Amino acid sequence: MSQTSLSEFSLIERFFERRARNRPAGDAEGAALGIGDDCALIAPRAGQMLAISTDMLVEGRHFFADIDPHALGHKTLAVNLSDLAAMGAKPRAFTLAIALPHAREAWLAAFSDGLFELAERFDCELVGGDTTRGPLNLCVTVFGDVPPDAALRRDAARDGDDIWVSGTLGDARAGLGVARGEWSVAGDDAARDAAAFRHALERPEPRVALGIGLRGVARAALDISDGLAGDLLHILERSRASASVNADAVPRSAALRRLPADVQRRCTLTGGDDYELCFSAPAANRDAIEAISTQVNVPLTRIGTISALQAPADRPAIAWHDSAGAPLSLTLQGFDHFNAD
16 A cells, blocks of 8 residues: 555544454443444443543644654553543543644554553543644543542642652653753763653653542642643642642652753753642541552652632742752743743
């Protein structure tokens, strides 16, 4: 088959529809009707609410043109599964809308492999979507299940809650900085560090098991996609609260620690694309959270405390301090798609 012989429908059937039909007919866990009709049909499950999220990835804004298509397939779904994780939802199904400048078979094969390897790992079924010709643009809508009283909402943080983050922060932003030439890696570990940063940028790991494990233990949660400073503020705004955060306690990888201190702070506090979870929980639940960390094999670090606003006119804010408790004068904000270079 030549590179120009792929029609829209042969493209869908060859690279997506065949891979989506991996469940036996009548499987109760799957969609009642998937790819092939005007709409998919998904039956609600007893005692569950449907969690739904949509994310778009645009070439030149969210990924470089030379990204490995297998990695891009992974990231396309991973960033959406991360939203489900932040809600404590179990993945169920997704749709994919894709605009392609060219229908290149080798690229599509690698992209769909990366996409479906992650989908199959989390038992998340492709149930529909759309394809068209245009600048490379990938849009996924994901569906998950969560008990109504167990969803980890942004508006649930309370006075005295601990603030936690999963994994380490900043490596993805470090990878972007290296690729842009904003800074460089050096020393005996330079090649290894550069590869680790690139991996973090292109292949985030959605913390689905962690999100489910935090049901009934954490209160508020979100995934860190636009930087800790900006994303934590979303919890504070929705919960009408403030926070005190130890900037030195924010976890970072060994590779990031080899970069200059100012770069480390910039990456950990304002860098995006981490897709780790930030959540609040009562101090009484610290032992339970440590047990969950061991169970899902994900490091969890306590970095601060939620506090109530003192007056109705007070605005939610983050007070940053160092490990000695000394206040830090930091002007930080998260990533904004309409105010970013």
